[in-house]
Each structure stands twice: as structure tokens, then as C-alpha cells.
Amino acid sequence: MKSGPVTIRRAVMEDAGAIARIQIKSWQETYRKIIPDAYFDQLSQEKREPGWRKSLAEGPVFVALDQTNEIVVFANGGPNRENDATEGELYALYLLKSHQGQGTGKRLFDHVLEDLGRKGFPSCIVSVLADNPSRHFYERFGGRLVSEQSIARGGKQLVEYTYRILFESSSDS
Numbered sequence: 539m540k541s542g543p544v545t546i547r548r549a550v551m552e553d554a555g556a557i558a559r560i561q562i563k564s565w566q567e568t569y570r571k572i573i574p575d576a577y578f579d580q581l582s583q584e585k586r587e588p589g590w591r592k593s594l595a596e597g598p599v600f601v602a603l604d605q606t607n608e609i610v611v612f613a614n615g616g617p618n619r620e621n622d623a624t625e626g627e628l629y630a631l632y633l634l635k636s637h638q639g640q641g642t643g644k645r646l647f648d649h650v651l652e653d654l655g656r657k658g659f660p661s662c663i664v665s666v667l668a669d670n671p672s673r674h675f676y677e678r679f680g681g682r683l684v685s686e687q688s689i690a691r692g693g694k695q696l697v698e699y700t701y702r703i704l705f706e707s708s709s710d711s
């Protein structure tokens with residue numbers, strides 16, 4: 539069922555609470571069958587909001603709003619947190635289920651990649667759980683598997699894949 543058009547804009551500091559709320563909801567929708575419930579029980583908007591305030595101060599966060607001006611999608615990126623920022627990283631891209639499959643994910647993805655490209659990064663990485671079917675979205679848009687690692691979430695060991703996406707101006711791999 540179509541959920542109607544969304545408006546994309548850069549988030550402002552006042553959006554931190556709404557982003558934290560939608561993050562928890564989209565994580566629940568995405569990971570309920572992958573990560574044990576215990577992990578979700580300890581999440582709260584209050585605990586996550588300060589992290590978003592910090593992210594918003596550091597770089598752009600893009601959001602999409604539905605027709606009632608509720609945030610239903612968020613995405614952000616920045617320097618790679620692992621390898622001395624020699625490339626960019628897509629930190630997060632989450633749509634509520636109700637808004638998936640209408641081209642919005644790709645639009646947000648493009649916003650983040652364009653921002654990273656403008657900042658001079660030749661590529662970006664994105665890490666995603668192997669059990670998350672959304673990882674095929676990154677494969678669809680040029681992501682090449684570069685590593686896999688084991689991570690713990692909610693007391694369970696999970697496999698995480700890291701993909702690299704080369705930007706068009708980049709000629710080597």
C-alpha cells in the first residue's frame with residue numbers, strides 16, 4: 539500500500555528527539571527476528587537523543603517527512619570511523635516499513651553519498667548485518683563486500699558485512 543509522498547530535508551537540532559524515536563521504531567521493525575528482545579528493551583528515546591544531538595552538530599542528517607510532517611526516514615554519513623577517515627561511511631539509512639519500496643531509500647542514499655563525494659571522499663563503506671535482507675540494496679548500488687566480522691547484540695553473536703561503494707570519479711579499487 540502506498541503511503542503518499544515524502545519531503546526530504548536536512549535535519550535540525552530540534553529533530554533529535556523525533557529521530558531517536560523513529561530510530562527505535564525502525565530498528566524494532568528491522569531487527570526483531572534477528573536480535574534478541576533484550577536489546578530493544580533497554581532502548582529509549584531519552585537515552586538515544588543526546589547521541590543524535592552530537593551527530594547533528596558534527597554533520598548532516600537527512601530526514602524525510604510524511605504529509606503530517608512526521609519524520610519517517612533518516613540517514614547520515616561522515617568520515618569512516620575505523621580507518622582514519624581515508625574514506626566516508628554511511629552510518630545509517632532507515633525507513634519505516636510503511637514508507638519502503640517507493641524510491642525514498644535511494645533518494646536519501648544519494649543525498650548522503652553526494653555529501654561525502656563533495657567532501658572529497660573517494661568511496662564509502664557501510665556495515666550491515668548478514669541476516670538483514672536490506673544488505674542487497676547496497677549490492678544493487680555497487681557495494682562490494684570487503685570484510686566480515688562478528689559482533690554481539692543483545693547477548694547474541696551476529697555476522698556483520700562491510701561493503702565498499704566507489705564514487706564515480708574514483709578509478710581504482
Ligand SMILES: CC(C)(COP(=O)(O)OP(=O)(O)OC[C@H]1O[C@@H](n2cnc3c(N)ncnc32)[C@H](O)[C@@H]1OP(=O)(O)O)[C@@H](O)C(=O)NCCC(=O)NCCS
Binds near residue numbers: 568
Ligand atoms: C534498504 C532500504 C533503505 C531501501 O529503501 P527503499 O525506499 O525501500 O528502496 P527504494 O524504493 O528506494 O529502492 C530503490 C531500488 O533498490 C531496490 N531495493 C530496495 N530494497 C532492496 C533490497 N532489500 N534488496 C535489493 N534491492 C532492493 C528496489 O527494488 C529499487 O530498484 P529499482 O531501482 O530497480 O526499482 C529500506 O528498505 C530500509 O530502510 N530497510 C530497513 C532498514 C535497514 O535495514 N537499513 C539498512 C541498515 S544498514
